[in-house]
Amino acid sequence: MHELNIPAKTERLYEAQAFAENLMEEAGFSPRMKNSISLVIEEIFVNIAAHAYSPAEGDVLIRLGLEDKNSVVLEFEDKGKPYNPLEEESPDVGMPAEQRDIGGLGIFLYRSIMDEVEYKYENGKNILTLKKREER
Amino acid sequence: VDVNITREGGESKLVLKGRLDTVTAPQLQEELLPEFKDADRVILDFAEIVYVSSAGLRVLLQAEKTAQAKGAEFKITGVCPEVMEVFEMTGFTGMLNIE
Numbered sequence: 718m719h720e721l722n723i724p725a726k727t728e729r730l731y732e733a734q735a736f737a738e739n740l741m742e743e744a745g746f747s748p749r750m751k752n753s754i755s756l757v758i759e760e761i762f763v764n765i766a767a768h769a770y771s772p773a774e775g776d777v778l779i780r781l782g783l784e785d786k787n788s789v790v791l792e793f794e795d796k797g798k799p800y801n802p803l804e805e806e807s808p809d810v811g812m813p814a815e816q817r818d819i820g821g822l823g824i825f826l827y828r829s830i831m832d833e834v835e836y837k838y839e840n841g842k843n844i845l846t847l848k849k850r851e852e853r
Numbered sequence: 854v855d856v857n858i859t860r861e862g863g864e865s866k867l868v869l870k871g872r873l874d875t876v877t878a879p880q881l882q883e884e885l886l887p888e889f890k891d892a893d894r895v896i897l898d899f900a901e902i903v904y905v906s907s908a909g910l911r912v913l914l915q916a917e918k919t920a921q922a923k924g925a926e927f928k929i930t931g932v933c934p935e936v937m938e939v940f941e942m943t944g945f946t947g948m949l950n951i952e
Contacts (some may be wrong), residue, residue: 727875727876728876730874730875730876731876749935752903752904752935755904756904756906756939759874759875759906759908760906760907763875763908808943810942810943810944811944811947812944812948813948814914814917814918814921814948814949815918815921817914817948822907822910822911822943823906823907823908825943826906826907826939826942826943829942830942
């Protein structure tokens with residue numbers, strides 16, 4: 718597992734994405750898979766940045782496991798307020814624009830992209846683990 | 854994100870380039886929404902947009918709502934396959950006018 722520990726601040730987003738993109742590039746992942754993982758990282762990272770420690774500040778630990786060229790394990794760990802994103806209600810994606818709400822899209826996106834998403838709260842930490850295998 | 858605006862008659866065309874994410878979406882919102890004040894047709898050229906996250910989707914949804922409230926036309930052109938996949942996943946293909 719590769720690790721990156723950085724302050725959970727929106728302005729550090731590109732650092733978090735570059736961490737995964739560079740490692741995936743070296744490991745020979747497809748651009749499509751890199752793009753998907755970048756998107757997932759954004760949605761989770763900015764959520765932690767906005768809510769986990771607010772109004773205080775704290776770090777987020779990101780782990781990336783690249784088992785082979787086809788599968789990715791991502792893990793986010795923060796010591797903020799207990800928060801299970803999987804309990805959020807999914808938006809109704811079949812609604813017309815005027816009835817669509819603006820929230821919930823980020824969580825919906827990463828749950829759609831990843832094959833598995835698990836949440837646990839352990840030793841004062843929120844731990845979100847996500848897995849994706851690319852079909853070839 | 855780079856935004857290049859041309860206005861002609863009642864039409865505003867915004868040619869975009871780059872990423873539409875949490876960092877850049879507020880900038881697009883600031884440039885896009887005021888266009889509906891004068892234009893009755895607003896076109897977003899997405900050909901060089903390579904990445905859209907939920908923050909970008911929110912701006913597009915707001916633009917669509919603004920257009921509908923005003924009876925204006927809002928259209929997105931040149932969407933690449935990666936971005937189209939995000940539109941499809943979130944139901945935006947059925948909600949926006951995408952060419």
